[in-house]
Amino acid sequence: MTSTPTTTHPIPWETLVAYWAGDLDTASSDRLEEHLFGCDECSALAERVAAVTEALRTMIPAFLSPAQLAALRASRLRIEDNPLSPGERKTAAFMRDVDVLLHRLRGLDLSSAERVSVTIRIEETGDVLIDEPSVPFDATSSEVLVACQRHFAVFPPNIVVEVRAREASGKERSASYPIPHVFHGDPGGR
Secondary structure, X not given: OEOOOOOXXXXXHHHHHHXXXXXXXXXXXXXXXXXXXXXXXXHHHHHHHHHHHHHHHHOOOOEEOHHHHHHHHHOOOOEEEEEEOOOOOOOEEEOOOOOEEEEEEOOOOOOOEEEEEEEEXXXXXXXXXXXXXXXXXXXXXXXXXXXXXXXXXXXOOEEEXXXXXXXXXXXXXXEEEXXXXXXXXXXXXX
16 A cells, blocks of 8 residues: 555545545555645545546456457556356455456356357346457367456445357357455445
């Protein structure tokens, strides 16, 4: 965590970015928030930083290729891996200091897959949240990479990810991954 000794006026852009990224310690965040409540100029600047931050967060696709993952890692995003096997029920804890919780869906042979599709459902109701007919996949490692992001906290916490792999012959294999989620801290919801 980063500490700022005092709140200056106007608040530096870098400090606001650190605030919205959740990188400031509690005391620094509290001082900054106190300043923002009383300063219209800095509050307006903070809103601009928040808008940019949210736009960048939403630019990350939900399903990643290995190359996209490498680019995200190079951008210094804080990515936590969450490897899962079919049918394995493991609560995914999205911690405050994480930008992307990367679900590595393994265990389904994708070596001869021509296309992979994914449906994400609410576990209790079966309602579909996301239905993608073609997602990137790694045939070598037989992984589908799902980039869970902080703004996904608006979704119900218990989801099931269904992965279907289709070969050129028409043969199809599938696997399900129940993933209960817990979101800890929300820098945008201070």
